[in-house]
Amino acid sequence: MTSSHRGGRRLVLAVASVALAVAGCGSITPGSTEATLPPTSVPTATSTPASPAPAPRSATVDDVDRLQTAIDADPSDAEAQRDLGFALLQRVRETADPSLYASADAAFDRARELAPDDSLVLVGIGTLELGKHDFATALATARKAIDMAPRSAVAHAIEVDALVELGRYDDADEAAAAMLALGSDLTTLSRVSYLAELHGQLDVAVTAMRAATKSIGVAPENLAFTHVQLGNLLVYSGDREDAAAEYERALELVPGHAPALAAQGRLAVADGRLDEAIDLFQRAADVVPLPEYVISLADAQAAAGRDDDAARSVELARAEIQLFQATGVMVDLDLALFEADHGNAQRALRFAEAAYEATPNVRAADARAWALHGLGRDGDAKRWSDEALRLGSLDPSFRFHAGAIAAALGDDEAARSNLELALSTDAGFSATHAAEARRLLATLGD
Numbered sequence: 001m002t003s004s005h006r007g008g009r010r011l012v013l014a015v016a017s018v019a020l021a022v023a024g025c026g027s028i029t030p031g032s033t034e035a036t037l038p039p040t041s042v043p044t045a046t047s048t049p050a051s052p053a054p055a056p057r058s059a060t061v062d063d064v065d066r067l068q069t070a071i072d073a074d075p076s077d078a079e080a081q082r083d084l085g086f087a088l089l090q091r092v093r094e095t096a097d098p099s100l101y102a103s104a105d106a107a108f109d110r111a112r113e114l115a116p117d118d119s120l121v122l123v124g125i126g127t128l129e130l131g132k133h134d135f136a137t138a139l140a141t142a143r144k145a146i147d148m149a150p151r152s153a154v155a156h157a158i159e160v161d162a163l164v165e166l167g168r169y170d171d172a173d174e175a176a177a178a179m180l181a182l183g184s185d186l187t188t189l190s191r192v193s194y195l196a197e198l199h200g201q202l203d204v205a206v207t208a209m210r211a212a213t214k215s216i217g218v219a220p221e222n223l224a225f226t227h228v229q230l231g232n233l234l235v236y237s238g239d240r241e242d243a244a245a246e247y248e249r250a251l252e253l254v255p256g257h258a259p260a261l262a263a264q265g266r267l268a269v270a271d272g273r274l275d276e277a278i279d280l281f282q283r284a285a286d287v288v289p290l291p292e293y294v295i296s297l298a299d300a301q302a303a304a305g306r307d308d309d310a311a312r313s314v315e316l317a318r319a320e321i322q323l324f325q326a327t328g329v330m331v332d333l334d335l336a337l338f339e340a341d342h343g344n345a346q347r348a349l350r351f352a353e354a355a356y357e358a359t360p361n362v363r364a365a366d367a368r369a370w371a372l373h374g375l376g377r378d379g380d381a382k383r384w385s386d387e388a389l390r391l392g393s394l395d396p397s398f399r400f401h402a403g404a405i406a407a408a409l410g411d412d413e414a415a416r417s418n419l420e421l422a423l424s425t426d427a428g429f430s431a432t433h434a435a436e437a438r439r440l441l442a443t444l445g446d
Contacts, residue, residue: 058094058221058254063087078114078121081107085124092131094221096288098327104128119149126158133330135165135359153182160191167361169198169391186215186226193229198362200392206233221257224250228259236394236425240267258288265296266428274304274431291317291324291334296430298342303431314342332358336367341432345374362388362398370401378408396422396429400437412444 067084070077085107088100105128111121122145129138139162145155156179163172176195179188189212196204209230215223231246244267250260265280281297284290298313321338324331332355339348348371356364366388372381385402403418419437427434 060087060090060094060219060221064091075110076114078111078118081111081114082118082121082124085111085121085128089124089127089131090219090221093225094288096290098324098329101128101132101327101329117148119145119152119155122148123152123154123158126155126162130158130161130165132328133165133333133359135162138162139166151182153179153185154187156182157187157191160195164194164198165359165361167359167364169195184211186212186218186222189215190226190229193233197233198391198393200394202233202237202394206230206237209233220253224253224257225259227253228257228263231260231263232426235263235267235428238424240270243267256283256287258284258290258293261287262293262296265300266426268428269296269300269303269431269434270426270428274300277428277431278304278306289320291320291338294320295338295342299431299433303435318342330358333364333367336364336371340367340370340374345371348374362391362393366395366398366401369405373401373405373408376408378405381405382409394421394425396425397433399425400429400433403437404440407440407444416441416444 064084064087067080067087070080071084074080085104088104088107091097092100092104104124108121108124108128111118112125115121122141126138126141126145129135129141138158142155142158142162145152146159149155156175159175160172160179163169163175173195176188176191179191182188189208193205193208193212196202196208209226212226213223213230215226218226227246227250231243231250234240234243234246244264247260247263247267250257254260261280261284265277265284268274268277268280277300278297281293281300285293285297294313294317298310298317301307301310301313317338321331321334324334332351336348336351336355339345339351349368352364352368352371356368365384369381369384369388372378372384382405385398385405388398389402399418399422403415403422406412406414406418419441422429423434423437
């Protein structure tokens with residue numbers, strides 16, 4: 001462990017303690033953890049929407065219509081243009097329709113022409129850039145917004161997101177400290193939770209996310225997503241009953257909420273209820289056709305022996321990822337993992353190398369390791385797997401990859417440790433990978 005890593009670990013804990021004290025949750029005493037939260041805590045930055053699908057009508061649709069009417073009546077209404085951009089970004093969250101990015105971009109561009117001193121316009125532009133995975137540009141935009149409005153917590157939040165995705169974790173911790181000095185709500189606490197998770201501090205992550213669920217004045221979909229993230233953390237900490245309750249709360253807020261349905265699908269996978277898992281993943285993908293839901297569906301179908309269905313789902317996921325690419329979203333990381341699991345390892349490595357060059361974060365390092373493993377280059381793969389785990393993440397996919405690489409290298413102790421950790425953290429992380437983890441464990445020596 002480098003001295004920089006140690007410093008960053010101390011800083012994220014200090015930042016989290018400040019945030020939770022501000023939130024009225026009391027101070028946190030760091031302790032041992034058993035699990036971690038996946039990177040979907042920052043939804044616009046870590047998950048990629050796919051082809052549009054019918055979704056329940058939300059209040060956001062009414063907002064879009066109202067704002068468009070206002071703009072039709074007065075195209076020079078800068079505030080309406082700006083707010084239309086935000087409403088369209090919210091619809092991307094709700095429907096996973098990447099075509100809406102172009103309309104949001106146009107609205108923000110017009111708002112900036114009309115009101116060049118409005119920092120919230122830059123916040124909108126930065127949020128859009130995060131959604132398209134253009135993290136370096138988002139960082140520059142966030143810093144312009146901060147220069148314009150130093151006390152804008154949401155501008156600081158965009159800076160945190162961008163720094164995390166660029167792999168600049170110590171800088172992200174420092175930016176989070178500045179952000180948290182300005183307020184404590186869903187926007188700030190969700191970033192605290194994710195930073196704590198990245199450093200393997202599950203107790204801090206749970207407390208921060210639980211506080212985030214108490215936020216008021218939040219769009220129902222955003223609050224429902226926060227309950228799902230808390231549920232995921234509770235699964236990782238071994239509290240599956242409370243996790244299931246959080247998923248139900250999300251579904252009460254937004255009936256048919258796709259992230260909650262997919263989370264319930266992972267619980268079903270962990271219990272071996274594959275038919276139920278398949279139904280839940282299918283329902284999630286029907287509402288919001290994210291590739292991650294379709295890939296989970298394919299894995300559950302494959303584990304259930306429904307190979308033809310799985311093959312069709314894999315091709316659908318491939319098409320969805322390509323649709324993203326066509327709308328300007330940077331998808332090298334998505335393609336790297338997809339090709340490593342369902343395609344060509346050499347292509348996977350090319351995508352992983354490109355992803356790491358653009359965004360040298362732990363997720364890109366993990367993708368690079370997994371692609372190298374697929375090519376039988378396990379010595380090189382271990383170096384990148386170590387890089388992926390350098391912050392202390394307990395992400396079950398990272399740990400499964402590390403365990404499989406260790407097994408291939410004949411390091412039974414490391415293989416057993418990582419594979420067991422992946423399964424104990426969340427046996428529903430992937431139906432096929434969990435099965436492979438169990439198979440590998442059975443081959444290891446005593």
